[in-house]
Every structure is written in structure tokens, then in C-alpha cells.
Amino acid sequence: MADPLADFLSGDPQRIWQASWDIIGTRDKNVLEHLRPALPAIERATANIELGGMIFSNRDALVHALDKVQNYRAWKCWCDDYRRLLAFDPTREEERGHVRMLTQDRSGWPVTYECECTICGREFHVDEGEHHARWWQWTPR
Secondary structure, three states: OOOHHHHHHOOOHHHHHHHHHHHHHOOOHHHHHHHHHHHHHHHHHHOOOOOOOOOOOHHHHHHHHHHHHHHHHHOOOHHHHHHHOOOOOHHHHHHOOOEEEEEEEOOOOOOEEEEEEOOOOOEEEEEEEEOOOEEEEEEEO
């Protein structure tokens, strides 16, 4: 990961978008803590930047990332984030070691998954959908 603070303050929409997704994907508390005191500066620097987006606004990723920086300390586990954004692909989360796939049903539509968090053991039912873009809805069981 590059320097997300520099990226957020750069004024470059592509760098801001990439930094947002880097923060959404990180579980590095040091990175999140480094950004916490800079939140007001980041919000000012990004307020009037057009971030684009076709299906979903790219600003949604920025808002989610900054909310994560602000609020992750109150979460019981990193998996608390899964319910907040439709972008967490369970297959990718399993590859990262964040979840264990219990079942995967590709026999129909929507595709469904049953997953277990590798940290806290919480289980989730995950529906995969697609309407111009793939998404995943995580529901705790």
C-alpha cells in the first residue's frame, strides 16, 4: 500500500479512489490510526473532488473508508464491516484468510455462500447478485 494519507490529500481522483479501496481492504490498525487525526484534513481535501463512478458513486468508497477509520475501534471484529458494503467477495475474503467457506451453492441464482469469520467464528449467509456489477450481501446467522 502506498501512502494513503498522501493519496487522499493529493487532489487526484484516481489516487483518492485507490486509497479508499486500500483502506476498505486493510486490517492494519497502524494504517488506520495514522489516518485518524488527519480525517478533518482529508474531508476538506476531498470535499469538492469529482470522483466519478458509473454504477455506484466512487464517493461511496471514500465515505466508507473514512467511516472505517473513524469507527473501526467500536467493532467487535473486522467482519463487522461485511454488512456495511456490498463489495466483499467471499471467495477473495477466503483467499486472504479472513473467512472460511462452509458451503457454496452455484446451482441456481443467486449464488449463495455460508462463511465463517476466521477471527471470531461468526457465521454469515452471503447472497451474490449482479446488476451491471457484482455485489455480495452478508447477513449474520
